[in-house]
Amino acid sequence: MTDSLQRLAIGLEYDGSGFRGWQIQREARTLQAQVQKALSRVADEPVEVTCAGRTDAGVHATGQVIHFDTRAVRPPRAWLLGGNSxxxxxxxxxxxxxxxxxxxARFSARWRRYRYIILCRTTRPAILRRRVTWTHRPLDAGVMDRAARLLLGEHDFTSFRARGCQARTPVRTVEEIGVHRSGDFIHLDIRANAFLHHMVRNIAGVLMAIGRGEREVEWVQELLRVRDRDQAGVTAPPDGLYLVQVxxxxxxxxQPPAILPTYG
Known part of the structure; x- marks a missing residue:
């Protein structure tokens, strides 16, 4: 131990399907509680962590970043192997x-990258049932990609955020976005300076409706214009969503690496 605090950053991967999301909640199994308990054991003192992005229940991460302060002096191997144990x-x-x-970890972030994975086939998955979003209906990935690119740049994303979103402004800048197919799997990749609550899942829901032919590509532009969540359709499930890089x-x-989950 030392009298002075040091700040450490850690890269974290998790399967969020068995958790009630990141943030600690009473009488609920959360990711933050698991992480703090493990690091407190290694530090031999209470540890509180802050993450780059508070993921919802059922959402996964391959590139989550956390930071914490501690007086404990441990080599990196002890934090990693001891923490994982x-x-x-x-x-x-x-x-x-x-x-x-x-x-x-959160406020120093300049951007975040997510991947949303859709399994598009007649039969439901078994092994991947909580790691991808399944649809039995055909999707046109090319049309979805055309629609997605209309979201590039700075926009008011009111139509694409949860009704209970507490962000002070709905304006966000999408820096990269694209949809591509790999066999039966469709990957939606998106990078933005920041995200609103349910923003990626709502974008995925809109793109899936367009990919099914229920809406035209231009619907994306209309939703940006009207700024009305009620007109934007369903929120896609959390199962296929991954935080992959910050x-x-x-x-x-x-410079945390991009760790992209890939199926197909």
């Missing part, structure tokens, strides 16, 4: 490194 099997730490005291200010010298 106290985590449930659905979670795993991948890397750890010291960061400056003004680093913040980007930070270069001065932190922290």
């Amino acid at each position: 106290h985590l449930s099997p659905e979670l795993s730490f991948h890397w750890v490194r010291p960061v400056p005291g003004d680093f913040h 980007g930070y200010d270069p001065r932190f010298d922290l």
